[in-house]
Amino acid sequence: MGKSKFSIFTLIILCCYVVVFILAANEVGYVKLILAGLTSLLSFTIVNQLKIKEVVDNENFIYNPSEFPWYLALFIxxxxxxxxxxxxxxxxxxxxxxxxxxxxxxxxFVIPSLVILVILINNRNDKIILNAKTLTWQDNNQEVSIPLGNIKSVDVLSERYLVVFVKSQLQLSLTDGGLKFVPTYKMNFTFKGTRQVWDKLNLLLK
Incomplete structure (x- = not known):
């Protein structure tokens, strides 16, 4: 029932966006609206394909994404x-x-940008730390550590929404049969950055 209500609400919101788009196009034209929208979407698509910087501290591999590319996309x-x-x-x-x-x-433009800006600021200190023994991630004030010996395999889960945006996270299959998720989409990680951590983690698990 809850999911059905959510779907109806989402449909209503989408219809409102379409109606506003059509009415606004009568003033400035469809071409200008589409070009402006595509420019914005393209900027976020490009950012999502950027790698993140890997910092090596002693035996730790630290991934703390820079928010600057996202800020640049917001500016565009x-x-x-x-x-x-x-x-x-x-x-x-x-x-x-x-x-x-x-x-x-x-x-x-305005409302989505403000929402994204708040998310970026809130998640600016999120990071993932890897070494030969443990996987640790910090999501806001929550820090989780798992010994690599408890991880059987790791996969990247990705879900595309609004055509170009990708929601990605790491799925950890544990040796006890359980699953654990690293919500990189909540940590300012790009899709490419999530794949980058996945590559390093698979290397350490060998």
Whole structure:
């Protein structure tokens, strides 16, 4: 029942976005809206394919993703929104078509950027530490350590949403038959960064 309500709510939200898109397009045109959206999505797609820096401290391999590429993608997103804003005739700002264009900018650029910014700041200290004996990850204030001897295998789980975004995490199959998940998507890791940790962990497990 809960899942059904969530699906209906998601459908309503998507319909609202489509309606606002169509009404805003009557003011600035479909081409400008699509180009602005694609520019924003492309910037995040490129960032998601970037590797993260590996720091070696004694025998530890530390992965603490830099937020700078994400901030750059946010800047590009805001610039795309501002470019659309400049196309609005501010002499008739209260006309309904203008209001829909401003609402489009708010819904597609401003609000998502603010949400992503809060997530980035909140997860800025998250990291993964690997060595020959243990796997440790810190997700906000939660720190978890697992001996490598307790890990049978590791896989990367990925789920694509909104066409270009990838939600990825590590799935650890334990020797006792249990499963453990490292939620890298909550830790500012790119998809490529998650694969990078997966490669190193598989190397240490051999």
């Amino acid at each position: 997103t805001q610039f795309s929104g501002y470019a659309l804003y400049k196309n609005v005739d501010h002499n008739e700002l209260l006309a309904s078509s203008h209001l829909f264009t401003l609402l489009f900018i708010l819904m597609y």
